[in-house]
Amino acid sequence: MKPNYKTAYLRDIAGMALVLALCAGTSRSEPMGEPHLQIVPRDASEAAKVAAVVAISTDFSQPERFEHRPAGLATLMDAPSRKSFSMPQPNLNEDQGLDFVLGQSLFEKLWVTPPSATVSSDGLGPLYNARACSICHIGNGRGRPPLDDTDRLGALFLRVSVPDEASSLAPDLLDKMSNAPEPTYGLQLQDKSVAGLPAEGRLAVRYSPVAVTLADGTIVELQNPEYALQNPGYGDLHPQAQFSPRIAPQMIGLGLLEAIPEADILAHADPDDQDGDGISGRANLVWSKEYDQWMLGRFGLKAGASTVRAQSMAAANGDIGLSNSLFPAASGDCTAQQTACLNAPDGNTAAQGGVEASDPVMDLMTFYSQTLAVPARRDVDDPEVLKGKSAFYQAGCPACHVPKFVTHRLADRAEHSFQLIWPYTDMLLHDMGEGLADNRPEWRANGREWRTPPLWGIGLTQTVSGHSRFLHDGRARTLLEAILWHGGEATAAQQAVIAMPKSQRDALIAFLESL
Incomplete structure (x- = not known):
């Protein structure tokens, strides 16, 4: 030992x-x-x-x-x-039990396209990956990739970005961002959209076999994934685009x-x-919008979020398109190149504090997750x-x-x-080798490191x-x-x-x- x-x-x-x-x-x-x-x-x-x-x-x-x-x-x-x-x-306790049930209902709620008569439920998109948190986090367990091109139950999604040096954003702005967004597609590929807008595309995966022979002669066949973007809705990706395919964690x-x-x-x-x-475990450091300071990254596959609340609010905005107090853009991850998306109706209302998912809503969803x-x-x-x-x-x-x-x-x-x-x-980042590398950094994590x-x-x-x-x-x-x-x-x-x-x-x- x-x-x-x-x-x-x-x-x-x-x-x-x-x-x-x-x-x-x-x-x-x-x-x-x-x-x-x-x-x-x-x-x-x-x-x-x-x-x-x-x-x-x-x-x-x-x-x-x-x-x-x-x-x-x-x-x-x-x-x-x-x-x-x-x-x-x-x-x-009893009150917390009630908050858990309320948070669960919000976690499982299907959001609808704005404008809608149900102002507490509209705000979906315009581009999005799912209508509810529970669609990717089925039973709050692990997601899985699609089994073939016809499988629509897989929960594989794609993070995208470009190197900082390839971005037109100012260095002081980039320093407080996890990544430099891909100019057209932002930080995440949304494979669904509201009526009248094209989705950003679909991530397809193919596997090739890799045989590993164990010391006792047993042969284990691994699956090496190869990814491709199908039907890009807004043109070609930047030539230096970085990709990170991921499934929802438990x-x-x-x-x-x-x-x-x-x-x-x-x-x-x-x-x-x-x-x-x-x-050589390393800590990831992330900029907290909640507390206006650097904090230890704990959550996400590369420890890219400092708190459960920050992770929940980022996912609400990026995955569903819901504006909230930390991520107030009602257009979600839409970029300046996606003008129709930026100009689409939103669900921001005074009843929700000027956003689509108010702080009380996000607090209940956070408590459920915690x-x-x-x-x-x-x-x-x-x-x-x-x-x-x-x-x-x-x-x-x-x-x-x-x-x-x-x-x-x-x-x-x-x-x-x-x-x-x-x-x-240990909640730390480790170099997991070339075989698992996504070659996409996130805050301090490099392209070979995972939490x-x-x-x-x-x-x-x-x-x-x-x-x-x-x-x-x-x-x-x-x-x-x-x-x-x-x-x-x-x-x-x-x-x-x-x-x-x-x-x-x-x-x-x-x-x-x-x-």
């Missing part, structure tokens, strides 16, 4: 000096912080106890204490079902991830690999699962998929306060979503395929899995399916 799993966490639980050091020397060097949280600071005694609780386990003969409750008191203890990712945290436990102390995340960062373990419960682990004491857990650790997977954290004590969010959670992520995705709930993907597609674009059809696509910093772990005998490899998959 690798002896070092980011012991910097134990050396510097406070972490603020590390926060500033990580920011220093970059173009985005302003201090970060957590202005969205009302934090009750830990004293030295409590910090020491937390450090002991989250220390990496070395005993695989039995489950760890509370391991069956990956979200602490926020864990859903019901039997697995298709609704396992759609239930509220069980530790919500949504459970977001409020708990938001409540992980920033310092605890940054204590796992090692951008220069000073400990020599080959893992409080979706994490299901309980299954079979934590099964000998096969424990054997697989040992294999997971021996392969070095916890270097990025950090098993556990303790959330902040929060004065205003008891439902997320001081919980021992097991998300299996470590949380693994909690991954074993219920088939139960909830009816498929088993993984990775950022859904190319992997099994968990083993997903592991074999790992490269870059994860090459050593990938090679360890390739070298495993079948019995150990099967146990590893059993462990992952128990999460």
Whole structure:
């Protein structure tokens, strides 16, 4: 087993000096912080106890204490079902339970084309990807790519941009944007539109086989995706256009991830690999429109959003075309080249605060997203699962998929306060190699880097979503395929899995399916 799993966490639980050091020397060097949280600071005694609780386990003969409750008191203890990712945290009070139901109704609401008699429901488009959040986040689980050209249930979408140097926007403006928009198509390809406007096009995918031979002779055939833009509605893309195909990620436990102390995340960062373990996790820094400052990126496939609210409001605008207080353009992602889109009717009304999705609407949708419960682990004491857990650790997977954290004590969010959670992520960016590279940066993330995705709930993907597609674009059809696509910093772990005998490899998959 690798002896070092980011012991910097134990050396510097406070972490603020590390926060500033990580920011220093970059173009985005302003201090970060957590202005969205009302934090009750830990004293030295409590910090020491937390450090002991989250220390990496070395005993695989039995489950760890509370391991069956990956979200602490926020864990859903019901039997697995298709609704396992759609239930509220069980530790919500009665008023919060009502807010959850209201937020769910808004999350599932079908928005309509403006103008409409239902002013609280119009504002769709003019260009958009879906009429409701739940269309891409089916059951709040993972989306999947289309299976063929006739499949309209796939939830694959395309982020687009150009390099900063190819943009006509001013450098000071670009510095506070995730990317430079593609001049005609903006930051995202919208494949649907309101009547009278052409959609921006459709993303098609074809797969070619890539065979990987494991040490025991087993041959696993991976699918290498090739993407093409069909029927572009507004002309050719910029010759330097950058693309990032993506599927919708699962949504459970977001409020708990938001409540992980920033310092605890940054204590796992090692951008220069000073400990020599080959893992160089980096923090993404994003400009917060909410708080007018640089903040740690936590959400999205490249950690491009700092809070659940910011992520929700960006998605409402980019995916559905809804203006809101953070993204007030009623035309959504339309560009200056799309004049008909800019001139289309909108749903901005005084009743909604001059936008299409008012702050109360977005607050309820945010609360719903923050409080979706994490299901309980299954079979934590099964000998096969424990054997697989040992294999997971021996392969070095916890270097990025950090098993556990303790959330902040929060004065205003008891439902997320001081919980021992097991998300299996460090929330940092890692170079995943050329095979997974999209070659499109996002804030500080480069074209080979992705945020470590949380693994909690991954074993219920088939139960909830009816498929088993993984990775950022859904190319992997099994968990083993997903592991074999790992490269870059994860090459050593990938090679360890390739070298495993079948019995150990099967146990590893059993462990992952128990999460």
